[in-house]
Structure formats: structure tokens, C-alpha cells
Amino acid sequence: MDPDTSILETEQNMQKAVEYIIHEFAGVRTGKASPGLVENIDVNVASYGSSMKLKGLAVITVPEPRMIVVQPFDPSTTKDIEKAILESKVGLNPSNEGKHLRLPVPELSEERRKDLVKMVKGLAEEGRVRVRACRKDGMDAAKKMKAANEITEDGQRDFEESVQELTNKFIKEIDEHLVQKEKELMTV
Missing domain, CATH: 3.30.1360.40 (Gyrase A; domain 2)
Structure with a gap:
């Protein structure tokens, strides 16, 4: 497998992890009917x-x-x-x-809102773990390509940097969605 295809595959897997978490966030009640x-x-x-x-x-x-x-x-x-x-x-x-x-859909109590925020934070952590698992798969792919002489050491380092940049990007996206959902939950 060439590096470009592998990077694209890693990015798609990370995107799926983020979409899953966004979907899970949508199912968390905020006091508004949806x-x-x-x-x-x-x-x-x-x-x-x-x-x-x-x-x-x-x-x-x-x-x-x-x-x-x-x-x-x-x-x-x-x-x-x-x-x-x-x-x-x-x-x-x-x-x-x-x-x-x-x-x-009843109004949420302050205690229930705090419980929901904890649950949402747990979901966000689950999303981060999924993204990191995709990063590990990407890093393993880089090592395999290096072992098969498909890329050089510099190519492996560049590949791993690209995978890390993707990881940072998607974890930041999850964190942004978390902040938005927390704000939504705590707004009365």
C-alpha cells in the first residue's frame, strides 16, 4: 500500500470516529425536544x-x-x-x-445536567480513544511500509508526522463538539 492511500484511509477512519461521537452527542437530552x-x-x-x-x-x-x-x-x-x-x-x-x-420533554434539574455533562465527557473520551487507535494503525502501517522498503526513513517520519497532525485535528474537533454540547446542556 502506498503512503498516500494509507494516510487517506487513516483520515477516513478518524472521521468516522468523530461522526460516531457527534451522533452519540445528538442522543443526549438537553431539555429541548429533538x-x-x-x-x-x-x-x-x-x-x-x-x-x-x-x-x-x-x-x-x-x-x-x-x-x-x-x-x-x-x-x-x-x-x-x-x-x-x-x-x-x-x-x-x-x-x-x-x-x-x-x-x-421535562425541564432538566441542575443535578441531572451535571450528570449528563459527565456522560458527554465520557463519550468524548471514547471518541479520543477511537482516534488514537486509528493513529496507532497509521503508525503501524508506516512501520510495515518501511520494513517492506516502500518508504525511506525520512518518508516514514513524514508519514508519522502527517498521522499525528490528523490525530490532533480530529481530537480538537471532538473537544470543540464537547464544549458546544456542555454549553447546550448547562443552558437553562
Whole structure:
């Protein structure tokens, strides 16, 4: 494998790690209603005999700042969706209104906000660990290319510097998203 392809692959893997963390941040409740809070909940649908994401089973809307409405495509799945929301860790209590569910989003207490900030910091650290694992893979690729005489020692050093620059860039991006999410969580 040539160095350019390897650098590109490393960068793509780091980008995927950052995107995953951003996606996880979206699922953390901030006191405002958002479809992202519930759309990725796994729903075990007994009548289908399988498990699906909520966004594949229903239309999720936000008619008011503190209300999420879930309208199942198939009304027979309403009970399964309600059960999945109750069992999830989002902390919302659905109100079953026959053909749809209403999910009021309560105001967060100061203590709950601090707990969510701790959780978000843990997610950010997980993202940093993923990026560092990609860096390790990139550094290993450089060593393999050097051992196979595909690059020189100077080429290996340049390659490793490029991988480190990418690592710094993506960790900084995760930190920026963390600061933004913390601010969002602590804003009343």
C-alpha cells in the first residue's frame, strides 16, 4: 500500500470516529425536544419478529419545543414502541393516544445536567480513544511500509508526522463538539 492511500484511509477512519461521537452527542437530552433523542431507539416488534430502529417504524415530529410526537406507520406497533421508549435510557414517559405517542420533554434539574455533562465527557473520551487507535494503525502501517522498503526513513517520519497532525485535528474537533454540547446542556 502506498503512503498516500494509507494516510487517506487513516483520515477516513478518524472521521468516522468523530461522526460516531457527534451522533452519540445528538442522543443526549438537553431539555429541548429533538427527534434525535428517540430516533435510534431499538424497538423489538413482536408482530414482525424482529428489532428495528424507531425512525424506521414511525414519523417523529416536534410540534412544540417540549413535545415529541411519534406516529407509527403501522398502528399495531404502538405498544412495542411505547415499551421500547420506556425501557430506553432517554428518561421520557410516553403518553399513548391510540394512533400516536406524545413524549413530553421535562425541564432538566441542575443535578441531572451535571450528570449528563459527565456522560458527554465520557463519550468524548471514547471518541479520543477511537482516534488514537486509528493513529496507532497509521503508525503501524508506516512501520510495515518501511520494513517492506516502500518508504525511506525520512518518508516514514513524514508519514508519522502527517498521522499525528490528523490525530490532533480530529481530537480538537471532538473537544470543540464537547464544549458546544456542555454549553447546550448547562443552558437553562
